[in-house]
Amino acid sequence: MQPVLFMSDASYRDAIFTTPLDKVARFSFDERVVACFPDMIRRSVPGYGQILGMLGLIAARHLRHGAHVYDLGCSLGAASLALAGQLPEDAFRLTAVDISPAMVGRARETLAAECPQHAIEVIEGDIRTLDYVPSGMVILNFTLQFLPPEDREALLARLHAALEPGGVLVLSEKVVDPDERDNAWRVERYHDFKRANGYSELEISQKRTALENVLVPDTLEAHHARLARAGFTRSLTWFQYLNFASLIAFKEA
Numbered sequence: 001m002q003p004v005l006f007m008s009d010a011s012y013r014d015a016i017f018t019t020p021l022d023k024v025a026r027f028s029f030d031e032r033v034v035a036c037f038p039d040m041i042r043r044s045v046p047g048y049g050q051i052l053g054m055l056g057l058i059a060a061r062h063l064r065h066g067a068h069v070y071d072l073g074c075s076l077g078a079a080s081l082a083l084a085g086q087l088p089e090d091a092f093r094l095t096a097v098d099i100s101p102a103m104v105g106r107a108r109e110t111l112a113a114e115c116p117q118h119a120i121e122v123i124e125g126d127i128r129t130l131d132y133v134p135s136g137m138v139i140l141n142f143t144l145q146f147l148p149p150e151d152r153e154a155l156l157a158r159l160h161a162a163l164e165p166g167g168v169l170v171l172s173e174k175v176v177d178p179d180e181r182d183n184a185w186r187v188e189r190y191h192d193f194k195r196a197n198g199y200s201e202l203e204i205s206q207k208r209t210a211l212e213n214v215l216v217p218d219t220l221e222a223h224h225a226r227l228a229r230a231g232f233t234r235s236l237t238w239f240q241y242l243n244f245a246s247l248i249a250f251k252e253a
């Protein structure tokens with residue numbers, strides 16, 4: 001099964017910011033975004049496909065057979081699909097959660113069509129207020145960055161409490177570099193990455209405006225410190241591509 005390719009093929013090209021807008025609205029995960037989401041995220045997030053490809057390998061190493069997994073802020077369910085594509089049906093049970101009804105509707109359809117034998121449930125909800133069941137793995141793939149900064153630590157503490165001993169949290173995020181010059185270099189090369197993927201100057205600048213105060217990135221240092229305060233005694237950055245990174249945090253066995 002090629003779940004990631006399937007999702008890109010099924011998607012429309014992202015043309016949301018191609019025309020000049022008098023006032024660029026705040027970015028939101030509505031029907032328009034859902035329609036082009038796989039194309040948008042593939043062309044906008046360096047390393048997205050590589051991170052998805054590793055999730056199954058991480059799960060295979062860390063998950064107890066049949067354990068429960070959360071895919072939080074699942075969008076169209078790419079992380080859940082990646083796990084289902086790499087692990088047998090009885091390896092895990094999974095709950096995918098998103099606050100956007102449009103995303104949840106499409107994720108349900110896709111997961112039911114692509115991996116009907118896997119025990120995957122998609123629910124609409126706010127990950128800040130969900131009642132979490134004991135789990136072996138939690139995936140936050142580019143989701144925490146959309147929560148108000150003041151809500152992030154409390155969520156991580158609740159996820160730490162829900163994880164079983166030996167459980168893992170995978171946290172992928174856009175990050176900022178504390179060194180201004182290094183940060184500028186990463187952001188400039190990131191814009192080159194977007195140009196190379198077919199985005200115009202106008203699209204790049206309008207998307208940037210739309211995401212202001214919606215996507216609020218932290219430094220890697222802030223992430224590790226927050227994970228530690230939330231109870232994770234060990235965390236490491238296992239992947240970084242320009243200003244995008246993925247961390248893994250371990251709950252003590």
Ligand code: GEK
Pocket residue numbers: 029041072073074075076077078079097098099100103125126127128140141142143146147
């Ligand atoms: C992927 N993980 O393809 N509760 C639940 N969902 C939320 C909340 C919240 N409070 N806030 C935002 N979201 C996916 C990609 S996208 C990342 C994740 C991106 C949801 C929001 O509706 C959106 O679907 C998702 O978090 C972020 O692996 O678009 O850059």
